[in-house]
Amino acid sequence: MEPILQVNALTMDFGGLRALDRLDLEIGQREIVALIGPNGAGKTTFFNCLTGIYPPTEGEMLIRRPDRKTKKLNGLKPNHVTEAGLARTFQNIRLFQNMTVLENVMIGRHCRTSAGIIGAIAKNKATRQEENKIVEDSYAVLEKIGLAEFVNEFAKNLPYGAQRRLEIARAMATEPFLLLLDEPAAGMNPLETRELDELIVRIRDQEGITILLIEHDMKLVMSLSDRIYVVDYGKKIAQGTPQEIKNNPAVIKAYLGEDADA
Amino acid sequence: MFGFEEIKKSFLTSLWFMFLTFPIMVIRVNTVQNIVEWRWERMFMIGIGSFFLSFLWRYLLERKELGQKKADLGEVDSIPWNRRIAREPRFYIPALIAICVFVLVFPFTFSLYQTTIMITALIYVITGLGLNIVVGLAGLLDLGYVAFYAVGAYSYALLNYHFGLGFWTVLPIGAGMGLIFGILLGFPVLRLKGDYLAIVTLGFGEIIRLVLENWNDFSFGPSGIANIPRPGLFGIQMSLHQATIYLYFVMIFLVLVTIFVVRRLQDSRIGRAWIALREDEVACQAMGIDKTWTKLSAFAMGATWAGMAGVVFAAKTTFINPASFTLWESIIILCVVVLGGMGSVIGVIFGALTLILLPEYLRAFSEYRLLIFGAVLVVMMVFRPGGIVSPERRIYQFKGTAPDKPKAEASTPG
Numbered sequence: 001m002e003p004i005l006q007v008n009a010l011t012m013d014f015g016g017l018r019a020l021d022r023l024d025l026e027i028g029q030r031e032i033v034a035l036i037g038p039n040g041a042g043k044t045t046f047f048n049c050l051t052g053i054y055p056p057t058e059g060e061m062l063i064r065r066p067d068r069k070t071k072k073l074n075g076l077k078p079n080h081v082t083e084a085g086l087a088r089t090f091q092n093i094r095l096f097q098n099m100t101v102l103e104n105v106m107i108g109r110h111c112r113t114s115a116g117i118i119g120a121i122a123k124n125k126a127t128r129q130e131e132n133k134i135v136e137d138s139y140a141v142l143e144k145i146g147l148a149e150f151v152n153e154f155a156k157n158l159p160y161g162a163q164r165r166l167e168i169a170r171a172m173a174t175e176p177f178l179l180l181l182d183e184p185a186a187g188m189n190p191l192e193t194r195e196l197d198e199l200i201v202r203i204r205d206q207e208g209i210t211i212l213l214i215e216h217d218m219k220l221v222m223s224l225s226d227r228i229y230v231v232d233y234g235k236k237i238a239q240g241t242p243q244e245i246k247n248n249p250a251v252i253k254a255y256l257g258e259d260a261d262a
Numbered sequence: 263m264f265g266f267e268e269i270k271k272s273f274l275t276s277l278w279f280m281f282l283t284f285p286i287m288v289i290r291v292n293t294v295q296n297i298v299e300w301r302w303e304r305m306f307m308i309g310i311g312s313f314f315l316s317f318l319w320r321y322l323l324e325r326k327e328l329g330q331k332k333a334d335l336g337e338v339d340s341i342p343w344n345r346r347i348a349r350e351p352r353f354y355i356p357a358l359i360a361i362c363v364f365v366l367v368f369p370f371t372f373s374l375y376q377t378t379i380m381i382t383a384l385i386y387v388i389t390g391l392g393l394n395i396v397v398g399l400a401g402l403l404d405l406g407y408v409a410f411y412a413v414g415a416y417s418y419a420l421l422n423y424h425f426g427l428g429f430w431t432v433l434p435i436g437a438g439m440g441l442i443f444g445i446l447l448g449f450p451v452l453r454l455k456g457d458y459l460a461i462v463t464l465g466f467g468e469i470i471r472l473v474l475e476n477w478n479d480f481s482f483g484p485s486g487i488a489n490i491p492r493p494g495l496f497g498i499q500m501s502l503h504q505a506t507i508y509l510y511f512v513m514i515f516l517v518l519v520t521i522f523v524v525r526r527l528q529d530s531r532i533g534r535a536w537i538a539l540r541e542d543e544v545a546c547q548a549m550g551i552d553k554t555w556t557k558l559s560a561f562a563m564g565a566t567w568a569g570m571a572g573v574v575f576a577a578k579t580t581f582i583n584p585a586s587f588t589l590w591e592s593i594i595i596l597c598v599v600v601l602g603g604m605g606s607v608i609g610v611i612f613g614a615l616t617l618i619l620l621p622e623y624l625r626a627f628s629e630y631r632l633l634i635f636g637a638v639l640v641v642m643m644v645f646r647p648g649g650i651v652s653p654e655r656r657i658y659q660f661k662g663t664a665p666d667k668p669k670a671e672a673s674t675p676g
Contacts (some may be wrong), residue, residue, distance in 0.1 A: 051548060053544065053548075077547070077553075078544075079547050079550045079551055082548060082549060082550035083550055087549075087550075088548055090544075090548075094542050094544060094548075095542075096537070096541035096546075097541060099534075099541060106534060107534060107535070107538045107549050110531065110534070110535055110538075110550055111550025111551070112550075113531060115532075117527070117559060119530070120529075120530030120531065123530075127530070130531075131530075131531070134531070170549060174549060174550050
């Protein structure tokens with residue numbers, strides 16, 4: 001399998017603290033891969049390195065898309081990472097609270113459109129067409145994610161589950177090939193989690209988007225993922241299919257402690 | 263709910279006030295006759311006055327909180343007055359006509375003094391609208407905004423002094439200088455936000471003022487530059503009165519241009535990026551918005567208007583010196599934006615007119631002028647923290663019903 005995202009020996013130090021320790025990871029096209037591990041294992045740090053929020057201390061991150069040149073993610077600014085086709089959601093919801101649902105998604109379209117200051121003032125035909133296109137495309141994304149009913153609501157007035165889905169919709173609007181979901185099911189009730197499960201599979205199957213997710217809900221992780229990576233103290237301790245992970249002694253030890261069976 | 267308890271609280275407040283003011287209001291030592299006068303009637307006046315004021319204050323706060331609760335529960339049936347006026351043609355068409363007529367006849371019916379302070383207020387409208395981009399939309403607290411205003415004013419004064427350039431030639435140059443300085447300031451502050459940003463911009467404003475004050479060869483120092491010509495009109499000679507009326511209409515024109523451009527910017531892709539930057543910087547960048555460019559463009563666009571307003575200011579006063587560009591000016595402009603309603607064009611216009619005209623009309627109260635002015639500000643911020651006009655940003659609303667044929671429309675309230 002040809003990987004579309006390849007991470008080699010990624011290391012991230014915060015002063016004396018090594019948050020990520022020579023982490024390797026590969027994701028193939030149209031895979032759903034989960035990254036799990038106890039709290040503070042460095043999962044979100046990994047996302048932040050990938051998306052350019054933190055510059056990694058060592059290691060390299062490459063994207064290899066079949067029809068394009070290999071691109072190195074190291075040193076790219078967050079917005080350029082998004083332009084390169086990686087979009088993410090956040091662990092604690094970071095929506096634009098005082099903007100409407102539609103406007104939130106319209107922001108996602110920003111990096112795929114180009115109108116500038118002159119265009120904004122002159123409001124010429126090209127700009128008007130682009131604006132209309134942004135609204136249409138954004139609405140289309142909302143329909144796909146199932147948020148069309150909330151289109152004109154303010155983001156802050158949305159129910160919790162819908163806010164989580166809006167984050168996904170906003171990320172989808174940037175036309176990613178790889179979607180990074182940071183604990184998408186956190187705080188959701190079982191029904192919402194089931195809907196999320198379906199949604200993620202649908203995004204993969206219908207849009208052909210590869211998905212990497214961090215998640216603590218083991219039921220969701222086991223049913224959803226093709227492969228799982230387990231990290232603890234910044235190190236990868238296991239990788240494999242859900243079945244393999246379930247029975248891996250190192251994983252059980254990391255989650256339950258040294259003398260779990262004693 | 264609002265009964266005995268509140269009366270008791272107000273009563274205690276008035277007792278406390280009577281006690282506090284007792285030494286100064288009641289006792290008077292008559293040093294001529296060496297006797298102490300006790301003016302008890304004053305104590306009662308204080309008591310009754312503070313009782314009613316405190317009661318009124320409590321009542322208004324209570325009402326405000328009730329309104330807030332209702333708004334939170336989503337059971338507000340009354341739309342804010344400004345939106346209601348904007349929505350219904352039978353309201354806004356007459357209102358618009360009335361404003362137009364007023365604006366047109368204003369300089370001919372009112373005195374020269376009135377026209378002059380109106381011009382000042384209009385200058386603040388422009389600077390307020392400019393700062394609104396930086397503070398209201400992009401959420402970058404800029405306390406050195408007056409620096410760009412100074413840049414514009416000195417551009418006109420110096421270019422006129424050295425090269426004899428006229429008002430209309432320098433107007434775009436001044437705006438351009440504002441833009442350049444906006445970018446210059448933008449670069450160092452790109453990494454900062456919040457309080458740190460405010461302090462750095464404050465420093466920048468002071469640097470510009472101090473340079474102007476001390477670099478005598480360049481800016482003529484504290485003595486300033488005099489005899490700056492007023493705006494010309496094809497070389498026609500005008501009396502002072504005529505020139506003022508002419509400048510008034512020039513200002514009206516410039517204000518309209520500013521409103522037009524600022525609204526267009528606000529409702530564009532760039533405007534959305536500014537608002538997203540204000541809402542959440544990290545998320546904004548993760549969604550593919552270039553933070554550097556967005557911040558710089560906000561600073562530059564804001565500074566442009568200050569530069570332009572500076573040129574007008576120099577032309578209006580015909581004399582400028584660094585004393586006109588102190589921190590106080592920055593704060594007044596910031597007050598215009600905050601008091602009027604951040605992110606709202608109409609709010610900023612109201613804010614500028616209130617803040618600039620109020621102290622002028624309060625001259626009737628002579629020494630109490632600034633006291634009343636301060637009290638008005640405090641009351642405003644307590645009861646309408648969102649500003650006079652609640653933000654009326656255009657909200658993109660999706661109105662297409664058929665899913666396969668969406669139609670983009672946007673309502674423009676306010």
